[in-house]
Amino acid sequence: MAGNNGDKSVTNYGVKWLTNYGKEYTISNPQVVATDKEDYVILFERYKKNKYQGVYEIVVDKTGKVVKTTTRVSAKAYLNPYRMPVYAKGKVWWVGNNAKNEKNNVYIYSFSA
Numbered sequence: 001m002a003g004n005n006g007d008k009s010v011t012n013y014g015v016k017w018l019t020n021y022g023k024e025y026t027i028s029n030p031q032v033v034a035t036d037k038e039d040y041v042i043l044f045e046r047y048k049k050n051k052y053q054g055v056y057e058i059v060v061d062k063t064g065k066v067v068k069t070t071t072r073v074s075a076k077a078y079l080n081p082y083r084m085p086v087y088a089k090g091k092v093w094w095v096g097n098n099a100k101n102e103k104n105n106v107y108i109y110s111f112s113a
Helices: none
Strands: 025-034 039-048 051-061 066-074 086-088 091-097 106-112
Touching (some): 039 066, 039 091, 066 106
Antiparallel strands (some): 025 039, 039 051, 051 066, 086 091, 091 106
């Protein structure tokens, strides 16, 4: 299924689906970063019924096989749609914001990969 509401039938041309969410979920801002282990960390923001749930990761190897299933890495962080995350010193790093804090809107996030 595809479309904004996940309710439109589509032909599968060999797409490797990494998740199997129902239409109550929305995935936003997907981003990919390569590690030094020849893995790829796929980050995305997840919403359920329009309520923000956080930033999640899935790790795949160089063949596309999932080696780490969906895991939440932050309940409060948001991904930056203008800057891709980077991998350094065994961690994934990105700059994001949290509009709820009026004093400081810019944050640096990281987690071990």
